[in-house]
Amino acid sequence: MTATIASLYRYPVKGLSPEPLERAELTAGHYFPGDRLFAVENGPSGFDAAAPEHQPKIKYLMLMRNERLAGLRTRYHDATRELSIDSEGREAARGDLSTKDGRLTIEAFFRKFMPDELRGPPKVLTAPDTYRFTDSRRGFVSILNRASIAEVEGAVGAPVDELRFRANIYLEGWPAWSEFMLIGSDLTVGGVKLRVTKRIERCAATNVDPVTAARDMNIPRTLMQAFGHTDCGIYCEVIEGGEMKLGDKIAIVP
Helix, strand or coil: CCEEEEEECCCCCCCCCCCCEEEEEEECCCCCCCCEEEEEEEEECCCCCCCCCCHHHHCCCCCCCCHHHHEEEEECCCCCEEEEECCEEEEEEEEEECCCCHHHHHHHHHHCCCCCCCCEEEEEEECCCCCCCCCCCCCCCEEEHHHHHHEEEEEEHHCCCHHHCCCCEEECCCCCCHHHCCCCCCEEEECEEEEEEEEEEHHHHHHECCCCCCCCCCCCHHHHHHHHHCCEEEEEEEEEEEEEHHHHHHHCCC
């Protein structure tokens, strides 16, 4: 059973815009590169960068609770370490996330943008090298099967934007839901070797249209009613590093 990489994405700031990639260089034991490097704390969370422990996502600004975030267009610029935020068609904020002044600029934007949704002062958090702000403790790399998304579309009766699921790798070529049979299996993805660790349970973040920011569907309920579960996609860990790029083959290791 062979598939092909159809698209690659990273999400530098938790809850903010996806960024398409043509290729990615992965390292054994690490996360998808450039993914969930930052989060915006919604009031004191208890996160300690010196001793990072996984925190519930409700402690951060995120789409499950804060759908207005989908109306922003953000970009993280690796060379300058700046985050730019466009709102209503214009740049509303830009700050270097490696500096205190830059983080204060971004935090000030969120105080003005969504004051009624804040439980305390928003604060930009930076993940140390061994940690990322993923929903799962072992959410190193996420994969979505486009055939499974097509099944969800059939159950919904309307198009479902794949970016509702905020995965790193979208693939074509596997039968719908066949990815669930691969837990514990190894995959070669271009020059990378991954091990499938678990299914991805979906939350209300998938109800938000990533273009309009409207909460216009109930994907978890649809999954449960149509398929008897609330899962869509799989998590993997990186066993052997290397490069993957658009069009690369994905194969199951015998």
